[in-house]
Amino acid sequence: MKKKIQVNASIIIIGNEILSGRTQDTNTSSIALWLNSLGIKVEEVRVIPDIEESIVTTINKIRKKYTYVFTTGGIGPTHDDITAKSISKAFGLEYEIHKEAFKILENYYKPGEFNKGRQTMAWMPSNAKLILNPVSGAPGFIVENVFCLPGVPTILKSMLGGLNNKISGGEPIISFTINLSTMESEIAEPLKNVQKNNKEVEIGSYPFFKAGKLGVSIVMRSTDKYKIDDCTSQILDFVNKKKIVVISKN
Amino acid sequence: MKKKIQVNASIIIIGNEILSGRTQDTNTSSIALWLNSLGIKVEEVRVIPDIEESIVTTINKIRKKYTYVFTTGGIGPTHDDITAKSISKAFGLEYEIHKEAFKILENYYKPGEFNKGRQTMAWMPSNAKLILNPVSGAPGFIVENVFCLPGVPTILKSMLGGLNNKISGGEPIISFTINLSTMESEIAEPLKNVQKNNKEVEIGSYPFFKAGKLGVSIVMRSTDKYKIDDCTSQILDFVNKKKIVVISKN
Numbered sequence: 001m002k003k004k005i006q007v008n009a010s011i012i013i014i015g016n017e018i019l020s021g022r023t024q025d026t027n028t029s030s031i032a033l034w035l036n037s038l039g040i041k042v043e044e045v046r047v048i049p050d051i052e053e054s055i056v057t058t059i060n061k062i063r064k065k066y067t068y069v070f071t072t073g074g075i076g077p078t079h080d081d082i083t084a085k086s087i088s089k090a091f092g093l094e095y096e097i098h099k100e101a102f103k104i105l106e107n108y109y110k111p112g113e114f115n116k117g118r119q120t121m122a123w124m125p126s127n128a129k130l131i132l133n134p135v136s137g138a139p140g141f142i143v144e145n146v147f148c149l150p151g152v153p154t155i156l157k158s159m160l161g162g163l164n165n166k167i168s169g170g171e172p173i174i175s176f177t178i179n180l181s182t183m184e185s186e187i188a189e190p191l192k193n194v195q196k197n198n199k200e201v202e203i204g205s206y207p208f209f210k211a212g213k214l215g216v217s218i219v220m221r222s223t224d225k226y227k228i229d230d231c232t233s234q235i236l237d238f239v240n241k242k243k244i245v246v247i248s249k250n
Numbered sequence: 251m252k253k254k255i256q257v258n259a260s261i262i263i264i265g266n267e268i269l270s271g272r273t274q275d276t277n278t279s280s281i282a283l284w285l286n287s288l289g290i291k292v293e294e295v296r297v298i299p300d301i302e303e304s305i306v307t308t309i310n311k312i313r314k315k316y317t318y319v320f321t322t323g324g325i326g327p328t329h330d331d332i333t334a335k336s337i338s339k340a341f342g343l344e345y346e347i348h349k350e351a352f353k354i355l356e357n358y359y360k361p362g363e364f365n366k367g368r369q370t371m372a373w374m375p376s377n378a379k380l381i382l383n384p385v386s387g388a389p390g391f392i393v394e395n396v397f398c399l400p401g402v403p404t405i406l407k408s409m410l411g412g413l414n415n416k417i418s419g420g421e422p423i424i425s426f427t428i429n430l431s432t433m434e435s436e437i438a439e440p441l442k443n444v445q446k447n448n449k450e451v452e453i454g455s456y457p458f459f460k461a462g463k464l465g466v467s468i469v470m471r472s473t474d475k476y477k478i479d480d481c482t483s484q485i486l487d488f489v490n491k492k493k494i495v496v497i498s499k500n
Contacts, residue, residue: 013295016452016471017456017469018279019282019291019292019294020282020283020292020469020471021279021282021283021285021286022279022425023279023456024274024276024279025275025278026274028275029268029271029272029274032270032271033270033271033272036270042269042271043269043299044269044296044304045295046295046297047278047295047296048294049293054294076457077434077438078438078441079441079446079453079455080454115436116438116439117434117436117439118435120438152457154459173270184326184327185327185365185368186365186367187328188327188328188329188366188370189367191328191329192328195329195330204267204300204330205326205328205330206267206273207402209402219267219270219272221266221270
């Protein structure tokens with residue numbers, strides 16, 4: 001059996017509004033779930049400010065470490081949107097009008113409405129590939145392994161599907177969760193043993209308080225469904241012996 | 251007038267569940283808003299996996315770069331809770347039972363319920379200072395400028411207030427928002443000029459879609475209230491000239 005190599009990724013959230021706490025980032029979760037379905041594991045996320053030097057330095061470190069890098073934010077029309085210019089600098093590329101992006105934007109707006117502010121959204125690193133935006137016209141772009149997406153969550157989500165054929169994934173990562181009516185300390189010892197005996201499955205334990213109920217979610221992640229099945233039965237084995245109630249499995 | 255130095259911080263979110271997209275991080279926002287009120291600016295956030303090497307390397311890079319570092323996650327009783335051990339390694343400290351933490355936990359649980367799983371929560375870097383937990387007993391801890399907090403958002407929030415006297419803040423960061431019924435491209439040009447003429451105020455522009463309404467939030471941040479007032483009047487000046495409706499200011 002030929003084994004595919006594990007493909008990995010990093011997400012860089014560009015935005016003072018996340019660092020100030022004003023805005024709650026939801027893009028990490030959207031991108032990570034989508035990448036999981038393509039067999040790509042997110043190994044690091046960084047949130048950095050709208051400062052050219054931070055963007056350039058971070059991009060140049062991160063793009064060499066991971067198969068794919070996704071940035072969000074900073075590609076709109078205002079003065080704090082400096083992602084395209086910073087990415088150009090990071091790669092040593094010209095920052096110039098992208099003809100295709102210009103055409104897309106020109107067609108998107110009504111005649112006379114494609115003003116100077118909007119035209120800045122056509123400025124990109126030279127020879128960038130476009131990421132189409134089915135919601136609001138302005139495209140994202142790709143330079144080598146760096147994919148630049150907008151910060152507005154609904155727009156970002158609408159653009160991910162169009163990238164499926166631009167990315168080579170690995171083996172899809174399968175996840176299975178067992179929700180138990182117990183406390184972490186009750187299961188810590190036997191769960192540790194299951195993890196020790198099943199090193200190719202990543203087992204996480206997360207306490208929850210939902211609708212007044214206390215419980216623990218055990219989450220297994222692996223590219224191998226059979227190994228997850230093995231783990232599941234080993235976990236259910238000690239769960240049954242301890243007479244712990246299984247709330248749900250999914 | 252004596253000017254206080256700007257104090258900065260970084261947040262390190264430790265947790266596979268955030269990287270996999272399963273859980274939405276909300277701790278960044280809680281910590282950042284609390285730090286703002288103390289005059290501390292969050293300049294970088296990293297999300298890293300539950301892997302000892304990642305934690306050790308990241309902590310040792312980040313703690314030298316920022317005044318304060320806050321970690322969240324990985325201080326519970328299960329096998330994937332490796333923050334305390336990893337922090338010990340990062341600082342070259344013994345990983346051992348913290349007597350005071352042990353006592354707190356022993357008192358917190360009913361007699362006979364302080365089992366082996368729960369006892370692991372008393373293991374910490376040698377001589378760590380405790381961060382009290384008014385909700386669920388298990389304390390966080392401090393080593394030099396690194397503050398280790400739990401991952402469960404409600405518990406984390408309950409522990410922040412107790413840290414106010416353990417941190418020396420800078421000048422409080424004031425924020426003022428003007429919500430406009432317009433599009434970013436309409437105001438990009440004049441807003442750029444306001445930013446150019448007011449370099450000590452950080453001005454951000456964020457499109458929003460709320461309750462079917464399209465708009466832009468202009469957010470000003472500075473330690474100087476008078477400079478924010480200046481900016482506000484310069485922004486309202488062009489807003490009025492362009493006959494843009496102000497939805498709210500706060």
